[in-house]
Amino acid sequence: AIQLTQSPSSLSASVGDRVTITCRASQGISSALAWYQQKPGKAPKLLIYDASNLESGVPSRFSGGGSGTDFTLTISSLQPEDFATYYCQQFNSYPQDFGPGTKVDIK
């Protein structure tokens, strides 16, 4: 099974900061990766699919990049509503598991 790791596991940032989260796959997964945002007590929300495609309705400050084994999620200017936990998920092979998550909180 493909293992996903995320770094950092948590970070503290201020409104307006540029934030980058990394997801690394244990083997190549082409561009078959999605990113989600989850707030406490809520279902996850799809942000990015196929590594770099912005889901409809998601603000353009979110962007995704990478292919193969290394991927990034970047928030260009952190907003108050962006404080949440972010997960990556791979769709290349089964099981289509998630990374361990990165919690973004207020500095």
Next chain:
Amino acid sequence: QVQLVQSGAEVKKPGASVKVSCKASGYSFISYAMHWVRQAPGQRLEWMGWINADTDNTKYSQRFQGRVTITRDTSASTAYMELSSLRSEDTAVYYCARVFGGLDFWGQGTLVTVSS
């Protein structure tokens, strides 16, 4: 608008089974696969499996060692996830989610508590 509405919270004893439903509306049910994901308290999201709502083909995570079964009823636009031989570690919120690109629409979640 697309909606996935799941059945209510369940409390089960160890060894029992639970069946969670997920009723879809606002789109053609058979045109999209449905995934099931769970999240134990304070833990990461965990992929369980999916069903092709048109063909009834399924794929499961080996992590559940044959304990999970996903089915669908096209006439009711509803998907089901059944988990058997429950243990305390299965206490979690269970989600259904439609796949298009990524998991683009999610149910509200169903809390399953396993306790003696």
